[in-house]
Amino acid sequence: MRIATWNVNSIRTRVGRVVDWLVREDIDVLGMQEIKCRPDQFPVEAFEHAGYDLQIHGLNQWNGVAFASRLPMRDVEKGFPQIPGFGKPPVIEHDLDGAGLPVEARALGVTVDDVRLYSLYVPNGRSLDDPHYLYKLDWLAKLRDAVNGQLAAQPDLALALMGDFNIAPLDSDVGDPSFAPGVSTHISPPERAAFAALEAAGLQDVVRPLVPEGFTFWDYKRLRFPRNEGLRIDFILGSHAFADRVTDAAIHRNERKGDAPSDHVPVVVEIESDVEDDDMPMIFG
DNA sequence: ATGTCAGTGTTCCACTGA
Numbered sequence: 001m002r003i004a005t006w007n008v009n010s011i012r013t014r015v016g017r018v019v020d021w022l023v024r025e026d027i028d029v030l031g032m033q034e035i036k037c038r039p040d041q042f043p044v045e046a047f048e049h050a051g052y053d054l055q056i057h058g059l060n061q062w063n064g065v066a067f068a069s070r071l072p073m074r075d076v077e078k079g080f081p082q083i084p085g086f087g088k089p090p091v092i093e094h095d096l097d098g099a100g101l102p103v104e105a106r107a108l109g110v111t112v113d114d115v116r117l118y119s120l121y122v123p124n125g126r127s128l129d130d131p132h133y134l135y136k137l138d139w140l141a142k143l144r145d146a147v148n149g150q151l152a153a154q155p156d157l158a159l160a161l162m163g164d165f166n167i168a169p170l171d172s173d174v175g176d177p178s179f180a181p182g183v184s185t186h187i188s189p190p191e192r193a194a195f196a197a198l199e200a201a202g203l204q205d206v207v208r209p210l211v212p213e214g215f216t217f218w219d220y221k222r223l224r225f226p227r228n229e230g231l232r233i234d235f236i237l238g239s240h241a242f243a244d245r246v247t248d249a250a251i252h253r254n255e256r257k258g259d260a261p262s263d264h265v266p267v268v269v270e271i272e273s274d275v276e277d278d279d280m281p282m283i284f285g
Numbered sequence: 286a287t288g289t290c291a292g293t294g295t296t297c298c299a300c301t302g303a
Contacts, residue, residue, distance in 0.1 A: 060292095124302080219289080220303095221289050
């Protein structure tokens with residue numbers, strides 16, 4: 001089973017590119033971030049024509065996460081337990097957190113085969129002195145708590161968190177010179193500690209061992225891509241039961257090229273699975 | 286050069302977010 005994550009930066013702008021890529025790369029399940037639309041605005045036809053079903057969590061023009069899958073998805077979950085909200089208490093039509101703040105569309109869980117997958121768009125943080133920064137850290141702490149709870153109940157669950165974490169865990173993940181220690185988000189010690197806490201909760205980066213080098217995001221500004229001044233901020237973090245089944249991984253850097261690319265590229269893993277696999281050798285029959 | 290994108294409303298530009 002081939003599983004991928006991609007911050008598409010507006011699915012309405014990127015639909016042709018994304019569906020072409022899904023088909024060309026033989027992807028079974030794609031978690032998307034920053035779809036930037038509501039379900040009624042999502043270009044479902046192009047996906048369905050290519051054989052993909054959709055689960056969509058989008059509230060407005062900001063954020064938004066989704067799954068496209070050609071295998072059945074079940075147990076769809078918007079958000080996660082204790083997910084914090086942010087902003088002013090809303091007037092109407094919002095899910096609220098425990099403090100009465102609106103919960104943004106940043107997390108979506110589905111189960112495919114026996115694998116529990118989450119598409120995550122971690123808050124950006126904006127700047128170290130912005131309230132969004134504390135929101136980011138709280139959001140990550142609650143995510144860690146949710147992972148702890150999930151794996152305490154099911155230690156051998158094949159679980160993967162995948163998405164745009166807006167954290168560069170290692171100095172080698174930072175090639176963009178506008179991100180500087182002490183002044184920038186994405187690289188601050190508390191953010192890196194929050195990422196490490198996810199690892200301590202029982203998740204591991206299943207891509208880095210197979211793809212030790214390379215970024216997943218390059219800012220549109222300042223020739224960041226031609227200069228290869230990017231960041232590695234998109235990850236697939238798997239439980240031991242997930243990680244043990246990973247057979248391949250890739251960062252599709254070429255998707256940053258050509259007409260109207262997203263500023264992020266897809267990250268892909270292949271895992272052993274009983275369902276699917278028309279390209280698996282038939283050892284029976 | 287605060288530089289490029291995307292979405293929306295205040296709509297053919299200005300704003301917000303990343």
